[in-house]
Amino acid sequence: MDMDENKPTEKTELGMLRIDLQDSLRQSSVDPRKLSSFQRILLTTDGTVTEILEAQLWEAIHIVKLFQDITDAETAIPFLDIGPGTRIMVRKVLLRGKYSHKNYIYAESILVPERLPDNIRESLMETQKPIGQLIMQNRMESFREILTCKLEEARELSEYFDIPDDAMLVSRTYRVFANRQPIMLITEKFPEAAFQQTD
Template sequence: MRDATGVALGARPPGDDVETLFTRHFVAQASRPVGLLDVPVGGLHPGHRCLLATDGMVSTTLEAYHLEPIAAQPVSQGDARLDATDAHWLAVPSAATAFRRRVALRGAVSDTLYVVAESLLVPSRLPAGFGDAIDRFPSGLGAALLASGIESRRELLWFGAGTVPDWYPVAAGRHALQRTYRVVHGGEPVALITESFL
């Protein structure tokens, strides 16, 4: 039996096909920002590959891997005007306003910094009171979405090698694996999320 790309199920494709196997999960890899560099996914630690490709909650994956609770520490949040690229991926007019939330995901026991993440949310497409739900769940946006009971799916857009963004000065400029995905609810994007994995 073979998957959609013709690779036998259970078989590991040789050479460059490993890159194709992994990248096919990202629907807009060719549209990734210019500053993101290629990543030889075959050489990545399996844990990093799982983090890049998971369409579940990153905090849950981190907790399972590191065996400690993960807490989302807010860095900043508030309204932000979208640039043309972000507006496109959120399917809103250019220069529209979104709710921007920036957090650091840290180990609640070790205080290890694992991820910095920026979420751009379209409040009009989310349930009333969703903003309050975000504040109630220390493990982040994914937990708030789950608790709200809305049906949603994640659409992986792109990934690459980059650096921690300047908005998190504690680690700004450090090398990081980065990915961007969007959360879709009711056929419309409700969030655009960029995560940098240290």
């Protein structure tokens, strides 16, 4: 029997256990076969991206807040099961190497503050800690559902990564559930040319 017979020949035939990930890749412009192993980990992980970066890069990662505000949603956000006028927190951050000062990932998130414990909500406002780290520290049970994966031009984000405007970013969007309801919607982006070397 040919051992290659069971290998996927198309990105839509990956046979992954996670249905959400398989569905998002099937509908995306991202071909996982063209990514490095570490890029695929970043794209598909259900873990804390900050800790994964630290383990791979052997460098402490810290958060640089670019924008944060609490406002009312202008329109309904179906992925969060909320309608217009719902109070939301909007955050835009960079995951940056503490010593290299290199920006590794850009992330933007929409959170529903009323669905978060008070201590996590306060820490988001007052500290530089990543969302995933706060969830872990507070032992908050959560589940992540990957919604979309895609390639897109860097455009205004290019300055953060020192790349041309038309360079491509790998992007994924997922939502986090706690107590059986979605509490946040997160999009993470990194340059397609980044993390090619995994040694």
